[in-house]
Amino acid sequence: MAKLCKLTMLPGSATAEYANGTVLIDALEEVGVMLPSPCGGKGFCAKCLVKASGALSKPSESENRIIENHEGYRLACQARVEGDVHVSCEIKCDHDGRFRAVKKPDRAGLAVDIGTTSVQVSLKISQNESILLGDFLNPQRRYGHDVISRIAAAKNANAAIDMSRRIRNVIKSMALRSLEEMCFPTDIIDRIVISGNTTMLYLFFGINVAALGENPYRAEYKDINSFQPEDVGMKEFARAELKSMPIFSAFVGGDVVGGFSLSHIGSRKKNTFYIDLGTNGEIVFVNSIGEIRATSCAMGPALEGMNISCGMSAGDGAIIHARLDRDRLIYDMIGDGEPVGISGTALIDITALLLEVGGISCRGNISPLETVLPYPAQIVNGDKGKNIRIRGDIVLTQEDIRNLQLAKAASLAASQMLLEDSGCKAEEVEQVIISGALGRNLNIRNFKKLGFIPDFPNAEYKIAGNTSLEAAEHACSEDDFLRQAQMLRDRMSEVVLAGQDSFRRRFINALDFPHTCT
Numbered sequence: 375m376a377k378l379c380k381l382t383m384l385p386g387s388a389t390a391e392y393a394n395g396t397v398l399i400d401a402l403e404e405v406g407v408m409l410p411s412p413c414g415g416k417g418f419c420a421k422c423l424v425k426a427s428g429a430l431s432k433p434s435e436s437e438n439r440i441i442e443n444h445e446g447y448r449l450a451c452q453a454r455v456e457g458d459v460h461v462s463c464e465i466k467c468d469h470d471g472r473f474r475a476v477k478k479p480d481r482a483g484l485a486v487d488i489g490t491t492s493v494q495v496s497l498k499i500s501q502n503e504s505i506l507l508g509d510f511l512n513p514q515r516r517y518g519h520d521v522i523s524r525i526a527a528a529k530n531a532n533a534a535i536d537m538s539r540r541i542r543n544v545i546k547s548m549a550l551r552s553l554e555e556m557c558f559p560t561d562i563i564d565r566i567v568i569s570g571n572t573t574m575l576y577l578f579f580g581i582n583v584a585a586l587g588e589n590p591y592r593a594e595y596k597d598i599n600s601f602q603p604e605d606v607g608m609k610e611f612a613r614a615e616l617k618s619m620p621i622f623s624a625f626v627g628g629d630v631v632g633g634f635s636l637s638h639i640g641s642r643k644k645n646t647f648y649i650d651l652g653t654n655g656e657i658v659f660v661n662s663i664g665e666i667r668a669t670s671c672a673m674g675p676a677l678e679g680m681n682i683s684c685g686m687s688a689g690d691g692a693i694i695h696a697r698l699d700r701d702r703l704i705y706d707m708i709g710d711g712e713p714v715g716i717s718g719t720a721l722i723d724i725t726a727l728l729l730e731v732g733g734i735s736c737r738g739n740i741s742p743l744e745t746v747l748p749y750p751a752q753i754v755n756g757d758k759g760k761n762i763r764i765r766g767d768i769v770l771t772q773e774d775i776r777n778l779q780l781a782k783a784a785s786l787a788a789s790q791m792l793l794e795d796s797g798c799k800a801e802e803v804e805q806v807i808i809s810g811a812l813g814r815n816l817n818i819r820n821f822k823k824l825g826f827i828p829d830f831p832n833a834e835y836k837i838a839g840n841t842s843l844e845a846a847e848h849a850c851s852e853d854d855f856l857r858q859a860q861m862l863r864d865r866m867s868e869v870v871l872a873g874q875d876s877f878r879r880r881f882i883n884a885l886d887f888p889h890t891c892t
Contacts, residue, residue: 379429379455383407384462392455398426399450400516402461403540406547408510412689412715414491414680415451415515418767419691419714422450429457476505476556481564483850484549484614487629487843488512488541488570488578490521490653491678492687492811494843495548498850507552511687513540514577519675520653521573521625525587528577538580542607550610560610566603567856569619569846571627571654579606579618591624591872597860619845620860623868625670630656632845633809634668635859637838644804647789649827650841651677651810655785658866659796662804666862667796669869671788673781677718677812681777684768686715693768694815696723703727703748705765716768719815724764725778726820729887733762736887738775778824779885785826787880788871793828795869803830809838825888 378391381401392401399409399422413419420440425447431454433441441447476499483498495507514537517527528534553560568578572593576583579601585592598618603611619628630650637648638660648658655673660666679685679692686692690709693716697704705720707713716724728734733747740760743753752763761769793800806827808816818835821827848855871877 380458381405381455382458382460384460394456396455397451397516398424398430398448398453398455398459398461400513401455402450403513403544406543406551408508408544408548409450410689411451411511412679412686412692413451414511414686416683416686417449417452418684419686419689420449421690423447424450425462426450426453426459428459430454430459431456478556478558479562482558482562483565483567483847484563484611485843485846485850486545486566486568486570487840487846488545488568488574489629489811489842490524490571490574491515491519491675491680493541493545494811494840495545495552496843496847497552498847501851504847508548510544510548512574513544515680519680520672521571522587522672524577525573525583528583534577534583535580537577539607541574541578546608546610561613563611563614565617565850566608566611566614567617567619567846567849569628569632569842571629571656572621572624573627575618575621575628586624589872591870593621593624596621596863617849617856619842619849620856620863622668622863622866623670625654626656626658626668626866626868629842629845630658630668630670631859631863632849633838633841634658635855635862636841636845636848637807637809637836638862639858645798645802646805646807647793647803647827647830647833648807648809649785649789651785651808651812653678653680655781655788657788657792659792659798661796661798664865665796666866667792667869668866669788669792669871671784671871673784674777676721676774676777676781679715679718679721682716682721682774683771684715684764685721685774686717688717688719688811688815691715692717693720693764695817696720696727696764698727698731698748701748703751703764713765713768716764716770717815718812719817721770721774721778722820722824723817724770725775725887726817726823728762728770729824734775734887736889738772738779738885738887740772740775779887782824782826782887783881783884786828786884787877789827790880790884791871791874791877792869800828800830801832803833806830806833806835807838808835809841811840813837813839823888825884 410421437452479499485496487494496504498504619632650656653675656670658668691714693705693713695706
């Protein structure tokens with residue numbers, strides 16, 4: 375049996391036991407302390423600095439560079455518990471004053487969007503008002519960054535139980551702590567609505583995910599309505615009804631059904647192309663006579679910064695935009711001070727700019743070392759070949775570019791297959807809706823320039839943001855929304871890409887960036 379180590383929280387003396395080698399940030403999540411980690415645990419953003427002492431692993435060289443001016447502190451995403459540990463961790467959560475100004479409602483709904491990479495929780499307090507309670511990385515990430523990895527991990531019954539327990543605990547802890555800060559009783563919550571892709575929903579509710587990962591990739595349960603809060607470890611909200619957004623298929627989940635429903639209900643009939651960008655890319659096409667087709671593709675977490683060497687979510691310290699100003703590379707970032715990483719939207723901008731100035735070829739190869747780039751960008755030698763230094767220690771590696779190419783190739787090939795099955799030409803598409811958290815800061819011109827989706831010359835583009843969370847919020851306050859979403863779901867037909875030779879050929883052909891980029 376693995377040695378158990380005791381972690382004591384200060385102030386106070388709350389304790390918990392963990393297996394030797396547990397990463398400190400994971401241990402803290404277990405007791406409801408959610409530290410920010412926008413870099414995904416890669417150890418460069420320094421947002422999870424915590425005062426800790428005791429038997430912790432020796433700091434790496436990279437961690438030492440960050441903590442050398444913070445005596446007694448460690449990076450929680452890097453330090454491992456190797457014995458008894460004391461942690462001083464007073465969390466400040468004033469949420470920019472949003473909580474203090476909220477008047478207690480008679481009733482409220484708890485809306486949750488469980489993404490593969492990140493999770494958002496909000497409180498729906500009226501028909502037109504909601505409050506974001508938290509936005510944090512999915513604690514299941516230790517089992518893999520994509521749904522396929524987590525489905526594979528869940529073959530081990532203990533791992534499946536652990537993934538369910540972790541996601542339930544962090545959502546509950548976030549909700550309870552937020553309600554306590556607002557001085558709201560738990561019984562004002564009369565409805566909880568969970569949204570997410572099919573795998574995330576199954577893992578939350580404790581449903582076996584095996585059939586999702588085996589041909590013919592079936593979603594055995596599409597309407598999850600028989601659970602009570604106490605069934606998912608949320609007995610504190612026993613008075614609430616627990617709902618899930620309706621699921622369409624193994625890889626087109628409640629997040630897409632809900633988001634598409636938001637955009638479609640009550641809208642004018644148009645040839646509409648809807649894409650939800652994330653670790654999975656889900657695409658829906660509806661034509662002017664109301665026929666709906668849907669498909670999905672694995673894009674990986676590149677656009678969310680999680681498999682990019684200096685990638686991070688769009689939080690403090692993240693570069694979110696880049697542009698050229700004469701011979702200089704100019705950036706926009708969140709927060710003050712020096713940037714520490716790049717978000718998915720910045721990755722798109724920077725790649726498009728590097729293609730334009732010759733820093734990258736259309737095949738995605740980094741140019742020779744002597745190539746002159748806009749200041750301060752520079753091509754340098756790295757541990758595994760050439761890198762492009764963007765600013766300071768922030769670099770873009772050849773592998774980063776390849777990961778972006780994989781994401782864009784999957785997106786483009788899936789889009790082409792969906793249109794072909796629909797019998798619709800790109801010039802006939804009238805409306806393009808881009809959803810997902812990435813959309814909040816997305817530069818449409820650069821996104822189109824890299825070839826993530828076909829060229830729709832006659833379409834109007836709309837950035838919709840996180841429609842998965844928004845749909846859950848609607849379902850919290852509108853009794854009819856779930857029923858309408860189910861009706862739209864039942865009209866969908868699936869375009870299956872798995873095992874299709876034509877998809878593989880399109881994917882390979884889509885790996886290169888368009889020649890119009892240069």
